[in-house]
Amino acid sequence: MALAREKASTLLFNSRGVPEDYARGLEGRYLVVLDGTGASRFSSSPVPEELVQLFARRSPHAIDAPGGTTILAWYASGREWRGAMSYVPPSRPGDLLSANTVVVFAPEATFGNSFNQETVTRPIDIPDVTATARVSLRRTSAASCFAMLRAALASRRG
Numbered sequence: 001m002a003l004a005r006e007k008a009s010t011l012l013f014n015s016r017g018v019p020e021d022y023a024r025g026l027e028g029r030y031l032v033v034l035d036g037t038g039a040s041r042f043s044s045s046p047v048p049e050e051l052v053q054l055f056a057r058r059s060p061h062a063i064d065a066p067g068g069t070t071i072l073a074w075y076a077s078g079r080e081w082r083g084a085m086s087y088v089p090p091s092r093p094g095d096l097l098s099a100n101t102v103v104v105f106a107p108e109a110t111f112g113n114s115f116n117q118e119t120v121t122r123p124i125d126i127p128d129v130t131a132t133a134r135v136s137l138r139r140t141s142a143a144s145c146f147a148m149l150r151a152a153l154a155s156r157r158g
Contacts, residue, residue: 036097062087
């Protein structure tokens with residue numbers, strides 16, 4: 001969330017121009033800047049058009065969010081993705097087309113790579129386990145024990 005705000009501030013204080021080193025400091029995350037129409041104005045790497053459309057549909061939520069930033073989460077390509085979206089107000093009041101939305105996102109760490117961002121490929125030995133049910137007659141009354149015994153004997157005879 002902080003990185004999305006930082007990139008939005010950079011855009012705001014750079015007269016809305018995208019600096020040459022704008023994608024610096026992403027550390028494995030992706031960056032997309034949408035213009036006021038929802039089109040991609042800048043991206044740190046190629047982004048599918050469907051994803052740009054998703055961001056464009058969600059961008060009005062950033063306008064109304066506290067601090068102009070909202071959190072994103074979605075599932076695509078077999079992974080969970082998370083990000084933050086920050087709104088950059090229009091350069092001229094009332095000119096909504098001059099507004100921008102900055103989106104910073106990354107795939108969520110999976111169980112196997114959450115510690116060091118690497119997948120664990122080492123096999124784990126799982127021992128064979130057998131379970132034996134314990135039988136106790138202490139909790140059963142003598143009358144019901146005899147009834148069960150009679151029923152068992154009757155089923156064997158007949």
